[in-house]
Every structure is written in structure tokens, then in C-alpha cells.
Amino acid sequence: MLVAASLLAGCGFTLRGAPALPDDLDYVLIVSARQHAPLKRALVNQLDIYGLEGGTRTNVAPVERQLVISLAPEQLERRLLSVYSSGQVAEYELIYGVNYTVTFPGFDPVSSYFEVLRDYQDDPDQVLAKSRELDLVLSEMREEAADRIIRRLSTQAARLGTGQ
Template identity: 60%
Template sequence: MIRSYAFLPLFLVSLALASCGFSLRGNQPLPPSVNYVAVTSAQAHAPLARALKQRLEVYDIQAGDLADTPNPDHTVLIRIMPEQLERRLLSVFSTGQVAEYELIYGVNYQVIFPDQEAVSAYFEVLRDYQDDPAQVLAKTRELNLVLQEMRQEAADRIIRRLASQSPVSDIE
């Protein structure tokens, strides 16, 4: 008998969260009128544009180039401006060589919803990177992996912001 009541608190908490409108971050749907996202970039084959297209597929959102748009009236356009990567010095070795950097990946983009004004946005993704002059090849590979991870995080942020910036009249 006690065993059957063990799930009651869990059920009540789940019911309370569902009834108050709680949803996980990044779980906001795009408006039903939007059925395609066209991604363009200032640079041909920009790594962030490729990462964004891949992440859109993960979220089950059709994405591609502007030329492949099936219906321009129901297409959201995302324009990716050239990416910016800066390194800020954090620490040095006793010999004067750089020991640690802060990588600052700046993303500037525009979102254009059908029949709406362009919405511009900018954000930064930050990472600490330790440099070791004795292991140049390994650190180059590690830097490339860190940059790839930063691009994926930037693509996820763009998708979350896309859902939150969508016109309110189309959501419900």
C-alpha cells in the first residue's frame, strides 16, 4: 500500500509544473506559419552558417540557402555577419610567454520574419584557453575544437533567440 503512494509527490510536482506553463529552455516552437529558415552569410561557406544549418536540423526545422526557399512568404531569413574572434591575455609564464588567453567569439546577425522589419542582434561566447608553447600541434588541434564548440553554442543561442523573437501574434 505504501509503495503505491510513493509516486504521488512526484506526480503532484509534475502536475503543478505543467499547469503553470513551465517549459524547458530552448523548447519554444517557431510560429506555425514559419516552415523554412534560410541562412545566408557575408562570407561564402562561413563555419557559423554551416553550424547553424546543422543545429536547425537537430531541432527538426527545415533550413537551407535562400535560393532553395520553397515558399518565400513563410520563410525566416537569418543573415550571419562575419564572425569576430579576439584573444585577451589572462596570464603569462615567468619567462614572459603567454600562458592563458580568453577567447571572445563575437556573433552579429539579423533575423527577418515574413512581413516584418529586420531584427539585429549581437552576443559573445567566451572561453578560457591555456597555451603551451612546448605542444604547438596539440594546442592547435585543441583550439580548433574549442572554436567548433563555440560555433555550436552560438548556433544554439541563435535558435533560442529566433523562437523568442518570433511575432507574438503567430505563436498562439
């Protein structure tokens, strides 16, 4: 047990907690091309969960003390995985593409892209239930995307060498 702990400590492993953002940042501003983008709402909720001050209000903090996350419109694709013997689609792979830009004060914007994937089984006999299930799956994918964006902030800050 002691050997495993020392090996993990030696390689730089640390437990994930709240992202470490530079101390000189007061606010995380979230900007989106669409006013009521679902990913923007999910991101605001995740900021609250992580205990970070942020949202969509401008003029809350001086420009030199705020981090800006600019969200591009979300992308959702379906890839066919399997079909029933009747030719109807049985299973899809949902691909939720997230493209965003982070701007730390005094640095050039950093653009990032990633995908969140889920398998989704379709049943033509359960159209209403499957429609509701699809909405729930998409909501979970947005929450995962928002969580991933926030967790990446500390890594991006470290790469830029901002004042941590």
C-alpha cells in the same frame, strides 16, 4: 515535490525542447556575407538537429513563408588572462562575437549580438597539439552560438506576436 512542481508551473517554467516557430513558416533561410562561413555550416547542422526545415538554398519556399537569418562576419578576440614567469602567455580568454539579423515575414528585421566565452591555456612546448585543441574549441564555440541563435528564434517570434 508537489509544491516545487506547482511553483515552477505557476511561474511559467517550461522544459526546453525544439523551438516553437510560427506555424505559417516553411523554411529558415541562412544568409552570410561569406559563402563558406563556419557559423553558417554550424547553423545548418543545428537546424537538422532541431528538426527544422532550412538551409542556404533560396527559392525553396515563398518569401512570405520563410524566416531569414543574416549572419555578419564572425569576430574572434583573445584577452590575456595570465603569463608564465618567462613572459610567455599562459592563458587566454577567447571571445567569439556573433552578430546576426532575423527577419520574420511581414516584420522589420531584428538585430542581435551575443558573445561565447572560453578560457584557453597555451603551452609553447606543445604547439601542434595546442593548435588542434584551439580548432576544437572554436568549433564548439560555433556550435554553441548556432544553438543559441535557434533557441532565441521562438522568443523573438513571441515578442513580435507572429502567428503561433
